Amino acid sequence: MRQVLHRLLIATRGQGLVEITGEVSSWLAGEHISTGLLTVFCRHTSASLLIQENADPDVRYDLERFFDALVPRDPARYVHADEGEDDMPAHLRTALTQVQLSIPVADGRMVLGAWQGVYLFEHRSAPHRREIVLHLLGD
Amino acid sequence: MRQVLHRLLIATRGQGLVEITGEVSSWLAGEHISTGLLTVFCRHTSASLLIQENADPDVRYDLERFFDALVPRDPARYVHADEGEDDMPAHLRTALTQVQLSIPVADGRMVLGAWQGVYLFEHRSAPHRREIVLHLLGD
Amino acid sequence: MRQVLHRLLIATRGQGLVEITGEVSSWLAGEHISTGLLTVFCRHTSASLLIQENADPDVRYDLERFFDALVPRDPARYVHADEGEDDMPAHLRTALTQVQLSIPVADGRMVLGAWQGVYLFEHRSAPHRREIVLHLLGD
Numbered sequence: 004m005r006q007v008l009h010r011l012l013i014a015t016r017g018q019g020l021v022e023i024t025g026e027v028s029s030w031l032a033g034e035h036i037s038t039g040l041l042t043v044f045c046r047h048t049s050a051s052l053l054i055q056e057n058a059d060p061d062v063r064y065d066l067e068r069f070f071d072a073l074v075p076r077d078p079a080r081y082v083h084a085d086e087g088e089d090d091m092p093a094h095l096r097t098a099l100t101q102v103q104l105s106i107p108v109a110d111g112r113m114v115l116g117a118w119q120g121v122y123l124f125e126h127r128s129a130p131h132r133r134e135i136v137l138h139l140l141g142d
Numbered sequence: 143m144r145q146v147l148h149r150l151l152i153a154t155r156g157q158g159l160v161e162i163t164g165e166v167s168s169w170l171a172g173e174h175i176s177t178g179l180l181t182v183f184c185r186h187t188s189a190s191l192l193i194q195e196n197a198d199p200d201v202r203y204d205l206e207r208f209f210d211a212l213v214p215r216d217p218a219r220y221v222h223a224d225e226g227e228d229d230m231p232a233h234l235r236t237a238l239t240q241v242q243l244s245i246p247v248a249d250g251r252m253v254l255g256a257w258q259g260v261y262l263f264e265h266r267s268a269p270h271r272r273e274i275v276l277h278l279l280g281d
Numbered sequence: 282m283r284q285v286l287h288r289l290l291i292a293t294r295g296q297g298l299v300e301i302t303g304e305v306s307s308w309l310a311g312e313h314i315s316t317g318l319l320t321v322f323c324r325h326t327s328a329s330l331l332i333q334e335n336a337d338p339d340v341r342y343d344l345e346r347f348f349d350a351l352v353p354r355d356p357a358r359y360v361h362a363d364e365g366e367d368d369m370p371a372h373l374r375t376a377l378t379q380v381q382l383s384i385p386v387a388d389g390r391m392v393l394g395a396w397q398g399v400y401l402f403e404h405r406s407a408p409h410r411r412e413i414v415l416h417l418l419g420d
C-alpha cells in the first residue's frame with residue numbers, strides 16, 4: 004500500500020459552485036492506484052466542498068439561491084464584519100456543508116454515482132484562488 | 143495492512159431514515175479487521191447518510207419533520223423540476239447532510255457511541271434501491 | 282505504513298464551540314507520522330465537529346447564534362423531549378454539522394489552512410465530558 008499527497012489550485016469567479024471532478028479525476032488517473040481511498044480537503048473557512056448533481060445547471064442555481072436565503076447576507080444579523088458583509092455568511096455556509104470528502108477508489112476511479120460531481124463551493128463575492136489538498140491511499 | 147471494498151444495496155420505503163448499522167456491522171464482522179478505518183459512501187444525490195440517535199423513534203420523526211420545514215417541497219421556490227417536486231428538495235437535504243462517513247474501527251467494530259446509529263436518509267417520496275459503497279482499510 | 286488509535290476526552294462548559302486543534306496537534310506530533318490521514322470522530326449525538334475560523338472570537342459568537350435561530354429550542358416544535366428541551370435541537374444541530382472529519386497530514390502536521398481550527402461543538406446546555414476518537418494512518 005502507498006500514499007500520495009497533491010495540491011490543487013482552483014480559481015473561482017466569486018460566489019457559486021465550481022465543478023472540480025475533472026481536475027481530481029485527471030490527477031487520480033495518473034497515480035495508478037487501483038483500489039483505495041481519496042480524501043479531498045479544502046483549506047479555507049469561506050469556501051467548502053459538496054458532492055452534487057452534475058446534470059441540470061438549474062440544480063446549481065437553486066442550490067446557490069437556497070443558501071442565499073438560509074444564510075442571508077444581512078450585516079444586521081452578525082457581529083463579525085471585519086472582512087466584509089459576505090464573510091460571516093461564508094463561514095456559516097461552510098459550516099453547513101463540508102470542507103472534507105473521502106471517496107473510495109475502485110478500478111482506478113472514484114466510485115461516484117452516475118449523477119454525482121465534486122464541487123468547490125465559493126462563498127465569497129470576489130474571485131479567489133482556493134487550495135485543495137488531495138490525499139490518496141491504496142494500491 | 144489490507145483493504146477491501148463492498149457494495150451494499152438498501153431498499154428504502156420513500157422519504158425517511160433507514161438504519162443500516164446492522165448491515166454495515168455484519169459485513170465488517172466478517173472481514174476480520176481489528177483496527178482500521180471504514181468509509182461509507184452513498185452514490186446518490188437525493189439520499190444521504192447520517193449518524194443519529196438510535197434509541198427513541200421520536201428523534202427520527204422530529205428530524206424528518208425538521209428537514210421538511212427547512213427545505214420545503216414547494217415548487218414555487220425552485221427552477222429545477224424535471225424529476226418531480228421532491229427532487230430539488232432532495233438535493234438540498236443531501237447538501238445539508240453528508241454522502242460520506244468515515245468511522246474508525248477498534249477491536250473489529252465501528253467506534254460508534256452508545257446512542258449512535260448509521261442511517262441512510264431517503265429524500266425522495268418513492269421507494270428506491272440505494273447503493274452504498276463500503277471501503278475498509280486496516281489490519 | 283502503520284496506524285494508531287487514540288481517545289481524547291474534552292470537557293465542555295455547556296453550549297458552544299471548544300477549540301481542540303491544540304490537543305489534536307500535540308498528540309499527532311508525538312506519533313512521528315510524516316504523511317498520512319487523521320480521522321477525528323465524535324462519539325455523541327448532541328455534540329459535533331467543525332472546522333472553523335480560529336481568529337476572531339466574534340465568528341464563534343455569530344455561529345452559535347445562527348444555529349440557535351436555525352434550530353430553535355422551542356419544545357412546541359418537537360415530539361422528543363425525554364432528555365430535556367435542549368436535546369432534540371442538539372440532535373438536529375449535530376445532523377447539520379458533522380461527527381467526523383478526516384484531515385490529511387503532511388510534514389507531520391494537519392494540512393489546515395492558516396485560519397482553520399478544529400472545534401468540538403457542544404449543543405447541550407450543561408457541561409459534558411465528550412469522547413473523541415482519533416485514528417491516524419500513514420508513515
